[in-house]
Amino acid sequence: MDSSRRDFLRKGVAGSAALVVSGSSVGAANIFESKTVKIPSASHFGAFYAHVRDGKIVDITSQLDSDANPTVIVKGLADRNSSNSRVKYPVVRKSYLEGKGRGDLRGKEEFVRVSWDTALDLAADAIKRAQKKGGNEALYNASYGGWSMPGAFKPNVLAGRFFNQIGGAVGTAGEYSNGAAGPTNPTIVGDMEVYSIQTAHEQIIANTKVLVLWGADPYKTQRAGYSVPNHRCYDAYEEYKKAGIKVVLIDPIYTKSGQEFNAQWIKIRPGSDVAMMMAMMHYLYKTGKYDKAFIEKYTHGFDKFLPYLLGKSDGVEKTAAWAEKLTEIPAKTIEALADLMVSNRTMIAGNWAMQRADHGEQVDWSIITLASMIGQVGLPGGGFGFSMHYEGGGDAASGKRTVGGISQGKGGAVTLTIPASRMSDLINKPGQKVTYKGKVITYPKVEFMLSAGGSPIGHQPNTNELIDAMRKLDTVVVMEPWWTPTAKMADIVFPATTTMERDDIASGMSYSNDRIYAMKQIVPPRYESKDDYEIFTLLAKRFGTEKKYTRDRTAKDWLEGLYSKSYARREMNIAYEEFWDKGSVHYEIPDEARKYVRHSAFRADPINNALKTETGKIQIYSEQFASYNYKEFKGHPMWFEPTEWLGNKELMKKYPLHLVSPHPTYRIHTQMDNTWVQNAHKVQGREPIRVSPNDAKKFGIRDGEIVEVYNDRGSILAGVVVTKTIRDGVVAIEEGAWYSPEDATKTNTRCNSGQVNLLTSSRPTSQMASATTANSTLVSIRKAGVVSPNVAYNPPKIQGA
Amino acid sequence: MKKVLQKILISLFIVGTLTALVAKDTFIFQTAKVKIDDKEGSLYIGTPVKVLKSVDEKNVLVEFSGMAFGDKLYTNKAQSLLVATKEGSFGDKEQVVKVQAIMEKGYLSEVPEEIWEEHEEFFYEMCTQCHGAYKPQAHTMMEWDAILQTMSGFAQLYPDENEYLLRFLKANSSDGFYPEIK
Numbered sequence: 001m002d003s004s005r006r007d008f009l010r011k012g013v014a015g016s017a018a019l020v021v022s023g024s025s026v027g028a029a030n031i032f033e034s035k036t037v038k039i040p041s042a043s044h045f046g047a048f049y050a051h052v053r054d055g056k057i058v059d060i061t062s063q064l065d066s067d068a069n070p071t072v073i074v075k076g077l078a079d080r081n082s083s084n085s086r087v088k089y090p091v092v093r094k095s096y097l098e099g100k101g102r103g104d105l106r107g108k109e110e111f112v113r114v115s116w117d118t119a120l121d122l123a124a125d126a127i128k129r130a131q132k133k134g135g136n137e138a139l140y141n142a143s144y145g146g147w148s149m150p151g152a153f154k155p156n157v158l159a160g161r162f163f164n165q166i167g168g169a170v171g172t173a174g175e176y177s178n179g180a181a182g183p184t185n186p187t188i189v190g191d192m193e194v195y196s197i198q199t200a201h202e203q204i205i206a207n208t209k210v211l212v213l214w215g216a217d218p219y220k221t222q223r224a225g226y227s228v229p230n231h232r233c234y235d236a237y238e239e240y241k242k243a244g245i246k247v248v249l250i251d252p253i254y255t256k257s258g259q260e261f262n263a264q265w266i267k268i269r270p271g272s273d274v275a276m277m278m279a280m281m282h283y284l285y286k287t288g289k290y291d292k293a294f295i296e297k298y299t300h301g302f303d304k305f306l307p308y309l310l311g312k313s314d315g316v317e318k319t320a321a322w323a324e325k326l327t328e329i330p331a332k333t334i335e336a337l338a339d340l341m342v343s344n345r346t347m348i349a350g351n352w353a354m355q356r357a358d359h360g361e362q363v364d365w366s367i368i369t370l371a372s373m374i375g376q377v378g379l380p381g382g383g384f385g386f387s388m389h390y391e392g393g394g395d396a397a398s399g400k401r402t403v404g405g406i407s408q409g410k411g412g413a414v415t416l417t418i419p420a421s422r423m424s425d426l427i428n429k430p431g432q433k434v435t436y437k438g439k440v441i442t443y444p445k446v447e448f449m450l451s452a453g454g455s456p457i458g459h460q461p462n463t464n465e466l467i468d469a470m471r472k473l474d475t476v477v478v479m480e481p482w483w484t485p486t487a488k489m490a491d492i493v494f495p496a497t498t499t500m501e502r503d504d505i506a507s508g509m510s511y512s513n514d515r516i517y518a519m520k521q522i523v524p525p526r527y528e529s530k531d532d533y534e535i536f537t538l539l540a541k542r543f544g545t546e547k548k549y550t551r552d553r554t555a556k557d558w559l560e561g562l563y564s565k566s567y568a569r570r571e572m573n574i575a576y577e578e579f580w581d582k583g584s585v586h587y588e589i590p591d592e593a594r595k596y597v598r599h600s601a602f603r604a605d606p607i608n609n610a611l612k613t614e615t616g617k618i619q620i621y622s623e624q625f626a627s628y629n630y631k632e633f634k635g636h637p638m639w640f641e642p643t644e645w646l647g648n649k650e651l652m653k654k655y656p657l658h659l660v661s662p663h664p665t666y667r668i669h670t671q672m673d674n675t676w677v678q679n680a681h682k683v684q685g686r687e688p689i690r691v692s693p694n695d696a697k698k699f700g701i702r703d704g705e706i707v708e709v710y711n712d713r714g715s716i717l718a719g720v721v722v723t724k725t726i727r728d729g730v731v732a733i734e735e736g737a738w739y740s741p742e743d744a745t746k747t748n749t750r751c752n753s754g755q756v757n758l759l760t761s762s763r764p765t766s767q768m769a770s771a772t773t774a775n776s777t778l779v780s781i782r783k784a785g786v787v788s789p790n791v792a793y794n795p796p797k798i799q800g801a
Numbered sequence: 802m803k804k805v806l807q808k809i810l811i812s813l814f815i816v817g818t819l820t821a822l823v824a825k826d827t828f829i830f831q832t833a834k835v836k837i838d839d840k841e842g843s844l845y846i847g848t849p850v851k852v853l854k855s856v857d858e859k860n861v862l863v864e865f866s867g868m869a870f871g872d873k874l875y876t877n878k879a880q881s882l883l884v885a886t887k888e889g890s891f892g893d894k895e896q897v898v899k900v901q902a903i904m905e906k907g908y909l910s911e912v913p914e915e916i917w918e919e920h921e922e923f924f925y926e927m928c929t930q931c932h933g934a935y936k937p938q939a940h941t942m943m944e945w946d947a948i949l950q951t952m953s954g955f956a957q958l959y960p961d962e963n964e965y966l967l968r969f970l971k972a973n974s975s976d977g978f979y980p981e982i983k
Contacts, residue, residue, distance in 0.1 A: 146931040160933050171933045186947030196951050401957045408929035410921060415936050510955060612946035616879075 040583030041499065042228040042506045042517035044150055044668050045073040047584065050500065050522040057081060057500070057522060066508065066515055066584060069231040071223045073666055076675035077500065081523065085482045085674045085793045087495035088527035089801065090119035096475075096491040097122075103471045107489045108744045110797035116528070116538070123492050124542035126475035127166070130447035133474075136167040136414035137444035140426065143479075144172035147668060148453030150227050151504030151519050152405035152562055153555065155453025155479060155496070155532045160408035162536045163450075165545040168412030170446060173436060175420045176459050178352055179771025180360030181386065183437050188365055188619045190611030193386045194352065197511045201236035201394040202594040205243045207381025209344035212248045212337075213263065214273065214367065215351035217255040217662070218389040224668045225391050228508035228517055233392045237261075246344075248337065250276070252660060253690070253732055254725040266337070267727035270658045271645035271776055272327040273354050277366040278639050279323030279331075280338040282309050284373050289342050291375020298606055299372050300614070301621020305636040318639070326639075326647060342374050345381050349388040353662060357775040358642035360765040365637040369620050377618070378603025385598065387511075395512040396593035400567035402507035402516050406533075406558055416444065421772035423460045424762055427469035435767040438628045447474040452496070452532060457485040457739050458670035461760040461774045464714045464748045479535055482674060483795045485739035485755070495529040502531045505559045514587040516568055518580050531555065625768075633768040643763060644778045646729050655711050655778035657695065657731050661756040664734040673738045674793040683719020685790045687737035687754025689781075695729065696722045699781045706784045708750065709733070711777070714758035716751040717742075717784055731779065733759075740792035753792040827852055827863070828978070830916050833908035835863075835885075837900060842887030844902060847916055847972040849979075852909070853901065861906045869896045881942040882971050882978070913979050920969035927956045927966065937973035945970040 038049045040063060047063035057078040062070035091111035095102035102109075114122075130138040141163050143156040163169035174182055178194045185193045204211070222233050237260065240247075247261035250273065254265050268276060284290040285306070295302045311317030320331035327334070340346075348371055354363045367384050368377075376382025387393040418426050419436050422443075430445035449470070460466045470476055470489050478490035481498045500522040508515035525531075530538075533555055540549040553561070560576050568574045568585040579585050601609040610616030614624060626635030644651060646658050663669075666677050681688055684706050691701065701707050703722045708715050709731070718733055726732055733756040740753035751758045760777050764770040829848045836842065844850070850863040867874035867884040869891035876882040878895060885891075885900065892898045910916050928934045940948065945967065953963045972978045 141933075144933070152930075154931070156932075157930060160929060173935075175932075186944055186951075190947045190950065192948065192951035194951075195955065197954055397954075401959075404927070404957070405930035407926045408933060410925045411934070411936070417933065417935070513957060612943055612950060614943065 039520050039522045040517070041519045041522060042150060042508070043074060043077060043499070044147070044224050044226070044671070045071055045077075045229070046231060047228050047508065047515070047517050048074050048077070050078065052522060055523060063584065066517075066586070067229070067231050069234040071231070072680065073223060073672060073677055076672050076677035079675045079677075080482075080672060081498050081500045081526070083482065083674050083793070085795060086526055087480055087483055087487060087493055087529070087795075089113045089495060089798075090116050090528065091493050091798055092119060092122060093491045094799070101474070103473055103476075103491075106471050106476065106491065107467065107741070110799055111493065113798055113800035116530070119492050119494060120538050120542065123475075123477050123494075124539060126448055126477070126492075127543075130474060131167070133447055134445050136163075136169055136412060137416060138447040139163060139169035139414075140446045140449045141169040141171050142423065142449050142456055143452040143454055144420065145175065145454055145459075147226065148671070149499045149504075150225075150506040151499060152403065152506070152559060153502075153504055153531070153533050154405055157406055157408050158532045158536045159450060159452045159479075161406065161549065162540055162545075164409050164411045165540065165548050166412065166543045168414030170414065170426065170444060171417045172420050173417035174769065174771065176356070176772050178355065179420050180355040180765045180769045181352070181364040183769045183771075184361045185364055185368075185386075187613065187622050187624055189368055190613045193364065195390075195510075196387060197397060197596065197598070198385045198388050198393040199347070199381065199383070199598045200396045200594045200596045201233070201239070202396070203380040203597050204245070204347060204394060205236070205239045207345050207379075208243075208245050208347045209381075210246050210248065210340055210346040211240065211261075212250065212341065212346060212348045213255075213257055213261075213351075214250045214348055215354045216349040216389040217251075217257045217351070218349070218393070219256040219260050220665055221389045221663055222392065223665070225509055227391065227510050228506050228515065229392065230395075230508055230512070230515065231392075232512075233394060236394060246340075248340075252658070252727045252730040253662070256665075259725070266329055266333065269326070269328045269646050270660055270730060271357055271642040272323075272647070274359070274362045274366045274637070274639045275318070275323045275326040276329060276334055277370050278309065278318035279320045279327075279334050280341075281370055281373055282318045283320055283335050283338045284342060285309060289339070290373035291342075294375035294377070295372060298377070298603070299618040299620050301619060301636060304621040305369065308636060308638060345379065346374060346376060347381055347388075348384045350384060350386045351389060352386075353660070353775055355765075356772050358644070358763070358765060358773050359632060359640040360771055360773065361633055361768050362637050362639065368618060369637055372618055372620065378597065378599035378601075380597045380600075383599060391510040392512060395509065396589045396596060397512055398514040398587040398589050399593060400513060400571070400587045401565065402513050402587075403505050403562045403566050405562065416441070418443065419764075419770040421461060421762060421764070422770060423456060424462065424465045424469040427472060428465075434764075434770050435630070436770055437768065438624075448477075449473050449475070450477045450479075451486055451490075452479040455480075455484040455486040455670045457489060458736060458755070458757070460762070461757050461772055462713055462762040463739055463751070463755060463758045465762055468747075479532060481529065483793075484670060485792070488796050494535050495527060496535065497525045497529045497531050501525040501529065503555060503559065505562060512589065514589055516563070516566060516579065516585045518583045520580075520583070628768065630767040632766040640766075642776045644761065644776045646778075648778070651778055655780045656729070657779050657781065658729060659709070659756070659759060659777040659779045660730060660732050660775050661735040661760060661777070662732060664736045667734075667736045669736045670738060671736075673736055683721060686717050686719040686752075687733055687756070688721045689718035689754075690721050690723050690726045690732040691781075692726050692728045692730070693722055693724060695731070696720065701781060706787055707781050708784045709759060709779050709781055711759055711779045713761065714748055714751070716754050716756065716758045717787060717790075718754045731781070735774070738792035740790055742788065752788065752790045827909050827911055828913055828916055830908050830910040833904055835902040835904040837885070837887040837902045838889075840888040842885055842902060844885050844904060844908075845883050846968065847882075847913070847978050848884050850909070852906075855906075856903050859905055859907075860903050861909070862901060862903055863909075864899060864901050866897065866899045867891075869898050870894060874898070874900065879943065881946070882968070913973070917969050917973060920965065923962075924966055924969060927958065927962075928952070931955065937970045937977070938975050940970075940974055941976045942971040942974045945974055
C-alpha cells in the first residue's frame, strides 16, 4: 500500500472516531476530502451504527455494547432504505384521480404522480365524504399495530391521534399475535401472561431440570423485538445448555431451538396439542401423581373440570390412548412425558402459534391447568411461561423508566373496535354481528380505510377475501416508505420517510428496560417523502385540528419531552444533549431482579397476593366464561376438533397436507422482504415451503423446485426445501412474503411470491375471541407449470414519475 | 322470603347498582377529609353519595354505602374500590353498611367526567403509545386489575401512577361507579 493511501485511511479512521465522539451526523464539517461517519440508531433487529460516506450508507454494524449476539437482518436496513421499492412521490390511482372511483380496479391499474397538496386534499375530501355518509363509523383506521418501528413516532399511533381528534374511527380490538389467549388469560390467571415478565434466566439455569418447549422457538423469535433487542438471551441459552436442562420439543417442526438444545422431539399433529394436555392431566389424575394440595389451595373449579376429563360429562374419557389417535403420539410417550414433568422441576414454555388456530382460547388455559396439576407454579424454574420466546423473556428488569412515545389521546365519539382478523368481515358484512368476550359488536358500513406503517395484505388471513373487500370501499389511503402489497391496492399513496431519514428515540427492551437509544437521522429523506408526523399534521390542517395534533411541538420537542420523564434524565441527571451525543444510555440491572420467579408471591401468600380473578385463584373453571353460553367455549378447558386438520378425513382427500405459517426467520412479518437478506433463504426468489422427504416423494417434488401450493381459498408459488426437520403430513411456509399477483386482472390469481395468507382462513377461533386461525389450514401441492419472474418488489406503473 | 329479600338487598349494595340507591347522583370530586360519627375519615374520589341535608353554609351531610373491612369501606367483597376510611371499624367484616358523613360540599360534583379529567388525560397519554386505548367501560374492574398488571410494565408506571390509573379505570369500568355511562 502506498503512503498516500495509508494516510487517507488513517485520516478516515480518525475522522470517523472524532465524529462519533462529537455526535455529529449528516452535514458534519467537511474536514476531509472523503469520510465515513458512524451514526448510531436502533431497530427491531438491534441497535446499530450506520456508516455513511458521501451521503450514502456504506455499511451497518451492530452496537456491540448493546447487542451481544447481532443478527444479519440488521445489515439489510441500508439496502431497504435505498431500495427501488420506495414510494417516491404522492400518487393517486388513475380512475380515482379522474373522479370515476372504480374501486374494482384497485391493484390493477396504474397510478398518477400528483403534488402533495392534491393527494392531501383528495384524502381529506374522502374522509369528509365518508363522515357525511356514515359518520365516523364509516372511517376505518386499519393501522393498528405498533410493529413498524420501535421509535416514539409510531405510524399507527400517529394515525390514531389524527382520527381521535376528528371524532374517532373504527379500530381494532386485541391483536393477531395473541388474539385468542390475550383476551382469555386475564380471567383465568389474572394477567395476560403473554406479555408479562418471565421467571429470570438465572432461576431457570439454577433450578429447571426439564424445559418443555411447547411450540416455542426462542432461538428464532428472539432475533427481532417489539422494542430494540439486545440478544443477551442467547448467552443465557448457552447457560441453559451447560446446566444440563433436558429440553423437550413438542412441535411439528424440529425448530432451530430444538436443534440448539438437542431436544427430544415429539412430532405432534398440528391442532391436537390440547388433546395431549388433556391426556397428560388424565394420567396424572388416575395415577394420583398430581399435586392435590396445589389444586386445593391455588385453583378453583377442578371439580367441575374433572367430569369432563374422566368422560363423565361427554362420554369420552381423555385417556392417553384417546389422545394417541388425535395426536399421533404414542400413549406411552404421553404418559412418560407426564411422569418426567411431574417428577422434575419443569418449566413449560408455551408459544403463541398454537392459539392462532381453531379454538385457540383453549391452549393456554389447558397449559395452565396442566401446570397446576404438576404443582410447580410459583416455584423457581417451574410452572409455565407464555413469553419466554419474546422480548428476551427471562431477562431481568432494571426497574428504571426508559422512554415512551407520542400518544393517540382520547378517542372521539366513535371508539368502536372490531376483533383483529375480522378486517374483511368488517368491510363485507355491514349490519352483521360478531361476538367478543361476552359482548356483541355490530359491523358498521365502512367507506374509508387508512393504513400507515403496516401491510394488511400480509397479516390478514385469506388475502383474496381481503382484496375483494378492499375493492368495495370508497377510498383506500396508504402511508408507507415502500410499495407494499397494500400500497399497491390503494387509491392514494403518501411516501413516508424511513426511520433512517428522521430523528426518533427508542427503548430496549420491554422486560429489561435497560437502554434508551437515539435513533438519529442518517441520510436525508429520499425523493419527496415526508415524516408520518408531518403527513398527519398536513392532513389535520385540513380539518382544523393541526394545533391540537402538534401542540405546536416539533419532533425534537416531543423527543425531549419524552426523554425528560426517563430515569436517565430524572435520576441520573443526563441531559438530553448528552444522551443524544452519546447515542444511548445504559441502566444497571439490580441483582435482586435476577431472582424473579413468576407467581412466587401468589404461591407464598395466596390471600394477600390473590390473583385478579373471580376467586383470587387460578380459574380452572370460570363462572364468567360459562355465563357466555358459547357453543365452543365453555366454563373449563376442553378439546374441540378443528375444522381443518389432518383428522378431517373428508377434507384430507382434497387437501392432504397441514400448512403451518410460523414467524419468519429473516423478517418481522412483511418487513425486510424487499432486501437482499432474503437471499439467505428464498428458493428461486420464492418463499420456501418445508416438506418432509416422504411427502416430497409422495407429491413427486424435489429440492429447489418451484411448486404451486393451493386450496379452495387460493394458490401460491413456493420453493421446495426438503428436510427431515418437519414431520410427515405437515408443510411450513413462513408468513410475510410480499404478495405478487401473477395476473392482477384475474380474481383469485396465483401469488407469484409465496404470501401464505392466500391459503389461510379468516374463520374465527370461537365466539369468545373471534381471533385468527391461520394455523388451521389444509393444502395440497402440484406442479407449478409455467412461471414468470417474481415482481413483488417492483413499483407499480406510474404516470408522470 | 325474608332471606331472599335480604339477599336482594345485599346484592343491591354491591357496586354497579350502588348508584341506584342515590336519589340524585352526586360524587366525590376529590378525596376529602370528612367526619364520620364525629371521627376523622376520608371519602375517596369518584364515590357516589346521597346528599341528605345541609349542615351549615359550608358542610353537608351525605350518605353512602359499602362493605366493611375494619377501618376501610370497599365497594365489594373483592375490595375492588376503596370508598371510605375512618378511625375505628365500619362494622363486621364483609358487612354491608350505610354510612353518613359530614363533609365540605365543595368536594362534590354531579358530573363524573369532570372528576376524572386529569386521570383521563394521563390514561390516554400513557396507554396509547403502542395501541389504541379501550374505553374504561370496555372492561370490568377485575379485568382492569388483570390487564393493567400486564400492561403497567410496558407503560413503566411507578406504583403511585399505577394506583392512580387503576382507580380511574375501575371507577369508570362496566361494573364500576357509573355503569349506566357507556
